[in-house]
Structures are given as structure tokens and as C-alpha cells.
Amino acid sequence: xxxxxxxxxxxxxQFLGEVISRALSLPVPGPxxxxxxLLIGLLIRGSVPASLRVIGEGLLKYLTLxxxxxxxxxxxxxxxxxxxxxxxxxxxxxxxxVTILVTSQILQRTARQRQxxxxxxx
Amino acid sequence: MNTLGxxxxxVYLSASPLLHLFATLLAFILATYINRWAGGxxxxxxxxxxxxxxxxxxxxxxxxxATYFQGAQFLHFLLGPATVxxxxxxxxxxxRVRRMLRPIVIGTITGVATAxxxxxxxxxxxxxxxxxxxxxxxxxxxxxxxMGIAEKLGGIPSLTAGLVLITGxxxxxxxxxxxxxxxxxxxxxxxxxxxxxxxxFGTAYCFASVGAVAGAFSGLAMGVSGLTTAFxxxxxxxxxxx
Numbered sequence: 354x355x356x357x358x359x360x361x362x363x364x365x366x367q368f369l370g371e372v373i374s375r376a377l378s379l380p381v382p383g384p385x386x387x388x389x390x391l392l393i394g395l396l397i398r399g400s401v402p403a404s405l406r407v408i409g410e411g412l413l414k415y416l417t418l419x420x421x422x423x424x425x426x427x428x429x430x431x432x433x434x435x436x437x438x439x440x441x442x443x444x445x446x447x448x449x450x451v452t453i454l455v456t457s458q459i460l461q462r463t464a465r466q467r468q469x470x471x472x473x474x475x
Numbered sequence: 476m477n478t479l480g481x482x483x484x485x486v487y488l489s490a491s492p493l494l495h496l497f498a499t500l501l502a503f504i505l506a507t508y509i510n511r512w513a514g515g516x517x518x519x520x521x522x523x524x525x526x527x528x529x530x531x532x533x534x535x536x537x538x539x540x541a542t543y544f545q546g547a548q549f550l551h552f553l554l555g556p557a558t559v560x561x562x563x564x565x566x567x568x569x570x571r572v573r574r575m576l577r578p579i580v581i582g583t584i585t586g587v588a589t590a591x592x593x594x595x596x597x598x599x600x601x602x603x604x605x606x607x608x609x610x611x612x613x614x615x616x617x618x619x620x621x622m623g624i625a626e627k628l629g630g631i632p633s634l635t636a637g638l639v640l641i642t643g644x645x646x647x648x649x650x651x652x653x654x655x656x657x658x659x660x661x662x663x664x665x666x667x668x669x670x671x672x673x674x675x676f677g678t679a680y681c682f683a684s685v686g687a688v689a690g691a692f693s694g695l696a697m698g699v700s701g702l703t704t705a706f707x708x709x710x711x712x713x714x715x716x717x
Contacts, residue, residue, distance in 0.1 A: 409560035422547035427637035456586035
């Protein structure tokens with residue numbers, strides 16, 4: 354039963370997220386708003402129900418498998434990909450590296466300014 | 476008689492969702508073994524190998540994507556609840572998040588802007604066509620969000636889905652290398668950067684190779700940067716004149 358309850362919580366939040374996204378015609382996909390709904394719910398409740406944890410962590414463990422069906426969709430774009438393959442590869446490598454570099458540096462710098470406060474807590 | 480029977484079974488199976496759902500799971504198991512044999516290199520990431528195996532299978536059997544998707548959609552559907560489930564690690568690490576709030580806000584906005592501007596900039600400089608550029612723009616965001624954004628911008632959602640995956644693999648390859656080079660050891664920073672630049676792949680990588688804290692922060696980054704990109708990207712792309 355617990356798996357069903359956990360799944361119902363997830364689907365319920367996704368459903369609410371979908372409703373909010375459409376009702377307010379937000380550019381944000383429903384599942385993302387559903388994540389916010391669940392997060393707010395958990396903060397109010399103050400703990401994660403065991404049933405939710407079992408199914409939630411199970412899904413997250415196999416998250417990468419869930420990307421496969423969309424990825425196989427590349428099969429529809431072989432023509433376009435062949436034409437621009439080097440552009441795509443160069444862009445992806447350059448942009449992903451720069452993004453990781455910039456983000457980690459910015460975080461490092463802004464986090465360091467708060468170091469004293471952190472030490473007090475530790 | 477016998478071959479005719481087999482043919483009929485194949486005609487039936489090849490059109491039923493059962494075959495392609497089963498094939499997807501089998502391919503994933505096989506890919507996981509291949510990756511292990513290869514010493515766990517991110518170049519042969521299980522997801523990329525799975526996709527390659529399945530594309531090979533579809534080409535070999537002459538199956539079109541729509542037929543395949545009838546079976547695979549059951550897995551695809553679970554992306555929604557899995558995205559919602561990201562709230563759980565976030566909740567578990569709410570104290571750390573609260574403490575890091577300011578770096579997170581600044582890091583997210585800069586990171587998302589960097590991801591979009593560098594992708595669009597490099598692609599345009601190399602002379603990609605507009606559709607490709609628009610499909611590339613949301614590449615760092617988790618696929619359900621990226622596909623939604625690409626569609627709104629006028630890109631090709633299923634091309635975006637593929638590019639998002641490749642971005643994820645690249646992130647897992649270059650990320651650890653960049654952290655080593657710039658001496659970043661804080662798991663919260665590693666996790667957040669990986670999640671922002673390489674979405675679910677970065678998150679899965681962090682959970683598996685860095686630890687639970689990094690994984691949670693990566694999941695957080697994936698959610699927050701997804702939200703931010705969804706709001707920031709349309710005006711940014713407009714600004715770049717596309």
C-alpha cells in the first residue's frame with residue numbers, strides 16, 4: 354500500500370503543478386511547479402512520509418533511465434545532426450565547461466564571504 | 476509454416492508496447508554492464524550506450540520512433556513524478572540551503588545566463604541555423620523543462636532532448652576535471668555547479684561519485700536553474716535578436 358500512497362503524493366503534486374501552470378499560463382512546466390508544491394508541503398508537515406521516501410528515492414536512483422525514451426528521439430534528426438555535428442559538439446563542450454567553471458567560481462567567491470558565520474555554526 | 480508463424484509473432488510484437496518497453500530495460504542493463512567492463516568511463520555513459528543500442532535496434536528492425544515510443548512512454552511518463560520527487564533531497568538539506576541562500580541566488584542567475592549566452596553565442600558564431608540555436612539554448616536544463624522551453628521558443632523539442640543528454644554526459648566528463656584544476660573541493664559547490672550545467676546527469680553523477688550532500692545540491696540546482704531558465708530564457712533570446 355505504501356508505494357501507492359507515495360505515488361499518489363507525487364502524482365497529486367504534479368497534477369496541482371500542471372493545473373497552476375495552465376491556469377496562470379506560466380512558462381514553467383507542471384512537474385517543476387509540482388516540485389515546489391511538494392517542497393512547501395514537506396516544510397509545513399516537517400517530515401517526509403516513509404511511503405513517499407521509498408518511491409521518491411527509487412525514482413531518483415534510476416533517473417537516468419527515464420531520459421532514454423526522449424534520447425532515442427535523436428533518430429528523427431539524423432539529417433540535421435549530420436549537417437551541423439561539429440557545431441553542436443563544439444558548442445556543447447565549450448558552453449558546458451564555461452558554465453561549470455563560472456558557476457563554481459561565483460559560488461566559491463560568494464560563499465567565502467560568509468565563512469565566519471559558517472564557522473560559528475560548525 | 477514455422478517461419479510464417481514466427482513472422483506473425485514478430486508482426487504482433489513489433490507493434491505492441493511490450494517489446495519496446497522490454498527492449499529499453501534490457502538495453503539499459505546491457506549498457507550498464509558494458510560501462511562496467513569499460514571501467515566506468517563517462518564516455519560510455521550507460522544512458523548514451525542504451526540510446527545507441529536502441530537506435531541501432533530500431534534501424535535494424537525498421538521501426539519508426541512513434542512505434543517505439545508507444546512502449547517507451549511508460550518510462551518517459553515517470554520523468555514527471557521523478558521531477559516532483561526532487562523536493563525530497565531538497566527538503567532533507569534545507570538547513571544547508573538556507574545557509575547558502577545568497578551564493579545560490581547569485582550563482583544561479585550568473586550560471587544560467589552563462590549557460591544560455593555561451594551556447595547561443597558559440598553556435599551563432601559557428602554559423603548554426605536558427606532552429607538549431609534555439610534548440611541548443613535550453614541545453615543545460617533537465618529535459619522535461621528544456622523540451623517545454625524549446626517548443627515555446629520555436630526550436631525542435633526532440634532535438635533539444637537529445638542535446639540535453641549529450642550536455643549531461645559532457646558535464647560528467649569535464650566537471651571533475653575542472654574542479655580538480657581549480658581546486659574546488661566543497662561538495663555543495665561541486666553539486667550545485669554540476670546540477671546547474673548538467674541537470675539530472677550531474678545529479679546522478681554526484682549521488683554516485685561525490686556523495687549525498689553534493690547530490691542534494693545538484694538536485695536543488697537542477698530545479699532552481701530549471702525554473703530560472705524558464706523565466707529568463709525567452710527575454711534573453713529576444714535580446715540576442717532571434
